Amino acid sequence: METKNHSSTSGFILLGLSANPQLQKPLFGIFLLMYLVTVLGNVLIILAIRCDSRLHTPMYFFLSNLSFMDICFTTVIVPKMLANLQSETKFISYVGCLVQMYFFMALANTDSYLLASMAIDRLVAICNPFHYDVVMNPRRCLLMLLGSCTISHLHSLFRVVLMSHLSFCASHVIKHFFCDTQPVLKLSCSDTSSSQIVVMTETLAVIVTPFLCILFSYLRIIITVLRIPSAAGKWKAFSTCGSHLTVVALFYGSVIYVYFRPLSMYSVVKDRVATVMYTVVTPMLNPFIYSLRNKDMKRGLRKLRDTVHLP
Numbered sequence: 284m285e286t287k288n289h290s291s292t293s294g295f296i297l298l299g300l301s302a303n304p305q306l307q308k309p310l311f312g313i314f315l316l317m318y319l320v321t322v323l324g325n326v327l328i329i330l331a332i333r334c335d336s337r338l339h340t341p342m343y344f345f346l347s348n349l350s351f352m353d354i355c356f357t358t359v360i361v362p363k364m365l366a367n368l369q370s371e372t373k374f375i376s377y378v379g380c381l382v383q384m385y386f387f388m389a390l391a392n393t394d395s396y397l398l399a400s401m402a403i404d405r406l407v408a409i410c411n412p413f414h415y416d417v418v419m420n421p422r423r424c425l426l427m428l429l430g431s432c433t434i435s436h437l438h439s440l441f442r443v444v445l446m447s448h449l450s451f452c453a454s455h456v457i458k459h460f461f462c463d464t465q466p467v468l469k470l471s472c473s474d475t476s477s478s479q480i481v482v483m484t485e486t487l488a489v490i491v492t493p494f495l496c497i498l499f500s501y502l503r504i505i506i507t508v509l510r511i512p513s514a515a516g517k518w519k520a521f522s523t524c525g526s527h528l529t530v531v532a533l534f535y536g537s538v539i540y541v542y543f544r545p546l547s548m549y550s551v552v553k554d555r556v557a558t559v560m561y562t563v564v565t566p567m568l569n570p571f572i573y574s575l576r577n578k579d580m581k582r583g584l585r586k587l588r589d590t591v592h593l594p
Contacts, residue, residue, distance in 0.1 A: 294376040296456045311368040318361040324570030325350035331583035341419040349397045353566035356390040380462035389439035396431030399493030402500040410507045537561040
């Protein structure tokens with residue numbers, strides 16, 4: 284078998300979620316609707332926060348940026364997937380694949396760090412409320428955001444450079460709906476053992492670090508809340524964390540399932556379903572999770588409605 288390196292690889296075929304022709308149109312309709320709901324919901328969150336000055340706090344600063352990242356995150360993946368559902372070829376160029384992989388990883392990692400930043404915000408608000416304004420000042424919040432973006436993009440750049448040195452054999456069919464690390468590694472005819480070790484180590488550093496930060500923050504929060512004498516006080520403190528914990532569970536649950544296993548345990552069907560959870564479903568649900576039981580967000584949305592004179 285003749286081996287082609289990356290320089291002679293024109294591109295890949297993305298099989299998508301299903302090869303069944305009868306499912307292409309229903310899948311197109313479902314994911315188009317989910318994408319539109321995601322974009323509309325997150326845009327409303329951003330506009331509501333901008334319209335209501337009472338929402339100009341660190342928590343909502345991070346939430347508006349999380350919503351923006353979710354819009355970008357799904358836009359990197361879903362439009363191409365929708366185009367492939369309507370196409371016979373389902374082709375993506377080699378460069379296009381690496382670009383998609385770069386922005387997917389950068390935005391996903393930024394999401395992870397923003398969730399950690401929001402956990403730190405709740406930690407300071409509950410455990411050190413008298414110094415909240417000093418600790419979570421605008422300059423520090425901006426530095427946390429810039430640090431999250433910088434680390435995420437550097438990690439993504441390193442990963443893409445690593446992937447660009449792989450060689451690919453005759454098969455260029457990716458059994459996925461976008462260019463993710465694991466299915467692309469499966470296609471390589473190079474020795475990927477060192478790449479797998481680097482990828483796993485990097486993933487541990489970039490994903491586990493913010494996850495441990497979230498766990499530590501909520502451990503401190505639980506200890507502090509349990510010391511509150513009244514049940515009403517405990518419920519009030521925990522209620523400010525419920526939405527964030529729900530999003531963390533959805534995001535990290537599927538991410539850990541997909542990426543923290545050896546390549547030999549990679550399952551096409553199961554991993555595609557899990558990937559849909561954090562690439563499409565979670566960004567779509569975030570606006571509902573953060574607004575349905577949040578009085579401040581409801582007030583902000585009402586103010587936005589009144590501002591644009593909606594019925």
